[in-house]
Amino acid sequence: MPSFAAMDGTQLAYRIVGEGEPLICIPGGPMRASSYLGDLGGLLETRRLVLPDLRGTGRSAVPDDPATYRCDRQVADIEALREHLGAERVDVLAHSAGGDLALLYAARFPQRVRSLVLITARARALGIDFTGEQRLEAALLRQGEPWFRAGLDAFEALLAGTASDADWEAAAPFFYGRWDDAARKHAASEVEQTNEEAAELYTSSGAFAEPAAVRAAVADTPVLILAGELDGGPLPRVAADIAGLFAKAELVVQPRAGHYPWLDGPGRFAGTVTGFLRNRA
Template sequence: MPTFTALDGTELAYHVAGAGEPLLCLPGGPMRASVYLGDLGGLSSHRRLVMLDLRGTGDSGIPADPATYRCDRQVADVEALRDHLGLDRVDVLAHSAGGDLAILYAARHPERVRTLTLVTARARALGVDFTEEHRREAAGLRAAEPWFETARLALDAVLAGTATDADWDAAAPLFYGRWDAAAQAHAASDVEQSNEEAADVYASAGAFDPVAARAAISALDAPVLVLAGEWDGGPLPRVAATVADMFPRAELAVQAGAGHFPWLDDPVRFVQTVTTFLSRHTRG
């Protein structure tokens, strides 16, 4: 398992899958170990996935200062990894809460980003996020599912801040396009793979300056893919479209029948969408 040292001395780990040109992958959660990304539905057959374990997660070390879990302070870790890999420019893929980190990285180091792929990604860094109404709207799309009523009641508890562990488990199907054995195993591993202390700090006060970030990415020359799930509430496809409109060179893709983890819901479609985008913008 390869490692490198962050500027503050924290030893950080990353995992590599596949061969070919590197694709730097930033996990969400927030602060969930990168193992949950798997091989991104087989994307490792096309690119060398370099999956960073954010500080305090997975095989990475715990920092001396917990304040460094804040999203904006982890931008330096991404830049340190790029430098460690010896790459002048990088293709970056980010999932969920990792979208905030990727956006801040692109805003701070635009000359280092060749392409940016945002997968069902949050964009609090740009002042855009999902709401309770968005979550309920997306949940309503699943009304025909046999588990829907139980999941809907559990979601109400989650949104009210009164959820028990059982409520979180019952709401889990709403985050997946297919609630099959693979999705159930994936959901069951969430707690053990996540650093809850770090997650509480990740988006804490001061992490985001949307006005400055929007100004910075308005001049970003890198092509951007914003990939949304048809049934995902965080973000809804129309909210993802709003995010895409903030970038000068962005395109939106909505994966049919997908939730928050589109590489699990339809691996073939997911890989095709991402590889088509990357090949179109990284030839030569």
Template sequence: MPTLTAPDGTALAHHALGDGAPLVVLPGGPMRASAYLGDLGGLAAHRRLHLLDLRGTGDSAPAADPATYRVDRLVDDVEAFRAHLGLERMDLLGHSAGGSLATLYAARHPERVSRLALITTAVRPLGLCATPEDRLAAARLRTSEPWFDQAYPKYRAWLAGEADYDDDVTPFFYGRWDDTARAHAAAEPEQTPDDPSDRYYEGIDNALDPAALRAALTRLTAPVLLLAGELDGGRTPGLARRTAEAFPHARLTVQPGAGHYPWLDDPEEFTARVLAFLDGTA
């Protein structure tokens, strides 16, 4: 298993899959081990994926200073990863909360990014988050699902702060609640350590100025893709559209029938959309 050393001495693990031009991949969760990304729906057949286990996750070592789990503090790890791979500029993909990290990296190192793909991402450091109303509106698109009647009241109660999270609501995060989705969801607790996950956004609303981040992003000349899932309540297509407005050269694509993990819901459609962007054909 290859490793690199972060600027503060933390040992970071990474994993390479596939062949082709390199694509650096940052996981979401927040702070979920990169294993949950798999081969991104077969994208590894076209690109060599370099997946980073963020500090304290997967095969990477825990941080000596827990404060360094915060998303803006992780930017230095991403820059160390780029240098370790020997890439002058890199195509960068971030999923979900990993898209916030990818955006912060692009703002600080715009000259190092050749293309930026943000997959089902709402960039919280830009002040963009789904409301409970957003999530419930997306959930109501699923009324024909056999699990809806049992799941929806629990989802509504959880969003209102009236109940703890119940596993019955998990299908709302997937476009297809099949055996593949069930196995993917079942692996999540083991892959997401509590302390790093809890600290990822800790204090970020006071630490970062969305206006300053927007200003920094005007220096980014790289093309940016925002891929949203039609059924994703946490990162709705509308929220993705507002996120795209923060980038000078962004385009939005909405994958039909997809939830928060679009490479599971329709691998071929996901791969085609991302490849067309990375190859500059769309």
């Protein structure tokens, strides 16, 4: 994998797949290696996907200072990647907890961001987040599934903060629109792909200290906000609240999709993102 040096000297790795204009794709987790994004449902057919492993994940080096795992302190890593690519301006896609990092990057470097694509993304940087009750609301949409009863008990333990490893496994189907072999394989890789220490520090005190300033800085950034119909993080109506903070927002709710919509409907997902980016070219 190619790599580049962050401002503090940490060597950060990234993958490139596809051809065309670069699209920087920030992974979530938080702090999960970018390999879980795959090719984003075939999005590589129309864009050159640049998939960084955030510091301390995947093939990127562990930093000397663990405090640099904090979300806002990784903004400089995304800027170093843009400079390394030699791109004057970039489109940025982010998934889940990566949404906060993308928003903070766009707020600090608005002149470098052509557009944002936020996929089932958190927006704590804007002062909006989802709740456990909202996650449970989405979970109850799955009552027709054969795994629902056992999964719900585990999901409630997860929300209460008392989940065992077995509970996490049993609750995994709630995050996918289809609990098929591809989803099972994807879910099984999460633990080994995630830096748990870094994940704990990602949202440490001060990470999202100025939501009003971030909202003002990104308000005019063109943004696609894609939510999953079956996802609780965020619910579609919470995604609509996020969209309402932007002057140029497009909100799309992908039918029958969970937290990983490129797995649940790859063609629909790639078509939605490609259409948005082409309109912004």
